Amino acid sequence: MRFFMPTELLDGENCVGKYSEKFSALGKKALIVTGKKSARENGSFEDVTTALDKQGIAWTEFAEVEENPSVETVMKGRDAAIQSEADFIVGIGGGSPLDAAKAIALMAAHPDAGADSLYGGDLDSEALPMAAVPTTCGTGSEATGVAVLTRHELKTKGSIPYRIFPKVAFIDGKYLVDAPMSLILSTAVDALAHIIESYFMLKADDYSRMAALHGLKVWTRSKPVLLGERYINAQDRKNLMCASTLAGMAIAQTGTSIPHALSYPLTYDLGIPHGKAVGYFLGGFLEAAPDEGKWELLSTGGFRNLSEFKGFLKKLLGEVAVTEEALNRGYEMVKDDPKRMECSIFQVGHEGLRKIVYEHN
Ligand SMILES: [Fe+2]
Secondary structure, three states, X not given: OOOOOOOXXXXXXXHHHHOOHHHHOOOOEEEEEEEOOHHHHOOHHHHHHHHHHHOOOXXXXXXXXXXXXXXXXXXXXXXXXXXXXXXXXXXXXXXXXXXXXXHHHHHHOOOOOOOXXXXXXXXXXXXXOEEEEEOOOOOXXXXXXXXXXXXXXXXXXXXXXXXXXXXXXXXXXXXXXXXXXXXXXXXHHHHHHHHHHHHOEOOOOHHHHHHHHHXXXXXXXXXXXXXXXXXXXXXXXXXXXXXXXXXXHHHHHHOOOHXXXXXXXXXXXHOOOHHHHHHHHHHHHHHHOOHHHHHHHHHHOOOOOHHHHHHHHXXXXXXXXOOHHHHHHHHHHHHOOHHHHOOEXXXXXXXXXXXXXXXXX
């Protein structure tokens, strides 16, 4: 068994400001990689720049990361890193900016490499040091080495074949204060999918399941909030962020499975948010799973049975406006891909996959 998660996690209110000296250990000139708006709105950008200023660290900003960032955006970010002579990267935001920041950190350390190398696998994993400041509660990217980018030439998303772990992550639930409930729900379902998928991976072991199952325990504490039964409070925000990071620690060991693979055309073709797209297949995936693991997950999550779980998911997700074409594309992409079909401890086969895609959600 092996557990590798080399990121220092600092979790707590105002942790960016409290531990600003952590940035000094990364370098002297930072490139802040973020989305167009939200980091400025939720206070994370100001916290980071105040901390950098306090440490006397120069910084510039690359605030052009779109939802589901593209290879092209990463290459622009690399140019920004080189022009500004940044020697480390700070990623702020949800999965999109954090994943883009990792890929930019990689490419900035390989200034002569072309965009093809991002998926070509011909580079070593050397990258500029990176700090991560997550502002949503789903990606877990702060605790993984994975970066998922959009590949327009293939009309889908995919992980780059390099592992770039942040050196340090600052996890502060306060950045969720102004997040719309729809974003919290969608990202919370993404974290739940990471937990469930990771649990059943061939690479799963007692260490990765420790992270997955404890993540589920922490996640479950805020179920009433997700169901709209009470208002969200600071402890819930902390729980949801922590659960997302624990789920990230789990998938950092195991990778993800069929629901993630099926979700990519739904997001690429229809713009359905990642968590919602993954959640669409999650009930069917759990249904297909072996009983022993299924019951451990359901009981840890406080569900009496599978149909209660599916009803809960439906309530959280609301309507997911899928199309036959996007479902078909997912099915066709996954059905003969051994990386997806043979990565779990159970095999669903074509018929089982068909049920997950078309029937069991
Ligand atoms: Fe995900």
